[in-house]
Amino acid sequence: MYTNIYFVRHAEVKYTPDEFIRPLTEKGQADATRLVKVFKDINITRVISSPYKRAVSTVELIAKDKCLDIETIDDFKERKVSDAYIEDFFSFSKRQWEDFDFCLDNGETLRITQDRGIKALYEVLRKYKGENIIIGTHGTILGVILNYFDEKYNYDFWIKMKMPDVFRFTFNDEKIEYIENNEI
16 A cells, blocks of 8 residues: 655744744745645645644645644654754754764754654554655755665755755555655
């Protein structure tokens, strides 16, 4: 039985220190509206999201259009970087992609983030077998989930991901058949 998971990386956000409540920019809101058209002819049966506002805001218009509630799953949230502000975020991120066990104080490694995301993904697959599911999430956790299935999804790929971005994962039972980057 085939299950399609459409991972949707959130749209563009306004920076705020509180990562949990970062809102979408005007462009991000317009892109979220455009996503409704992307999924218009797809029989989406369930919408799941990270609890972070930017992820929920990116998929909520799709859920409304499909008359579906949004189920939030904490394990699809973004990785915790640190309690402190990071001056050179891209150098830090590159180091993490080079060493999946590297992290800053009170932060998560990419290995921990990947393990959490994969575990949540397989729980969704078992619970909602045979459905077409949207999961609203974030760039890094999506990047390391992609990397779990194919190492070509690395730092160089991650740095070029769009906001928003859509990847369809097709599973036959719990076996990955293919991954496709959908045009938005």
